[in-house]
Amino acid sequence: MRGVLKFVLAATTAAIIWAPVEARADGYVSPWVAAQFGSNIDSGRTAVGVDAGGMGAGILGGEVDFGYSPSFFGTQNDFGHNTVITLMGNLIIGIPVETASGAGIRPYLTGGLGLIRMQIDGGTVFNVTESNNAFGWDAGAGVMGFFGSHIGLRGDARYFRVFNGPVVHNLNLGGLNFWRVSAGLVFR
Numbered sequence: 001m002r003g004v005l006k007f008v009l010a011a012t013t014a015a016i017i018w019a020p021v022e023a024r025a026d027g028y029v030s031p032w033v034a035a036q037f038g039s040n041i042d043s044g045r046t047a048v049g050v051d052a053g054g055m056g057a058g059i060l061g062g063e064v065d066f067g068y069s070p071s072f073f074g075t076q077n078d079f080g081h082n083t084v085i086t087l088m089g090n091l092i093i094g095i096p097v098e099t100a101s102g103a104g105i106r107p108y109l110t111g112g113l114g115l116i117r118m119q120i121d122g123g124t125v126f127n128v129t130e131s132n133n134a135f136g137w138d139a140g141a142g143v144m145g146f147f148g149s150h151i152g153l154r155g156d157a158r159y160f161r162v163f164n165g166p167v168v169h170n171l172n173l174g175g176l177n178f179w180r181v182s183a184g185l186v187f188r
Contacts, residue, residue: 026061027054028144028188030154036069038160038178045072047180051154053092055106061092063110065138065158067180073120081121086160088114088138102149108156111139116162118176134162134176144186154186 034047046069053063065088072084094108116136142156161177 026056026188028052028186030184030186032154032182032184034067034180034182036178036180045069055092055094059093059095061094063090063092064088065090083119085117086114088112090138098146103146106144108144109141110156110158111137113137116160116176134164136160136162146188150188152186153183155183157181
């Protein structure tokens with residue numbers, strides 16, 4: 001009996017994985033690179049990340065935004081290993097302007113809530129070890145441009161702000177806020 005149950009489970013799993021599905025043009029993944037500037041950081045700090053989301057029928061959708069910022073507060077000489085990681089769940093409002101071939105543009109507004117994790121480990125000037133998971137928000141605008149049905153470019157500017165956080169060696173992490181300007185590919 002166990003052999004039959006395993007066979008049925010394996011056959012059902014295979015059928016789900018290999019079953020034909022209707023192609024959907026509203027889901028997307030967008031890896032990006034960015035420059036950041038703002039309150040507690042030197043201008044031009046680099047970040048990398050990915051956005052993944054989908055647009056429903058019409059102009060509303062949702063996305064998850066993940067960003068990683070090494071050396072966010074300054075050099076490793078001063079602050080040691082220091083990073084900021086953002087993970088946001090966003091609502092996205094965008095109006096598609098597309099051709100029959102799938103090429104077109106989609107300007108959008110986005111905003112949401114999520115986690116902003118800050119970490120500082122060591123350093124020669126500020127010898128401190130601190131990490132903090134903070135609740136924050138982001139808001140921004142951008143545009144996705146598609147060359148055809150499946151690939152394009154994306155650019156946006158977003159503002160991030162922490163609701164609360166500690167003060168570490170004159171860095172008010174509770175008032176942490178910064179802008180991120182990003183560009184990347186978009187696959188749908």
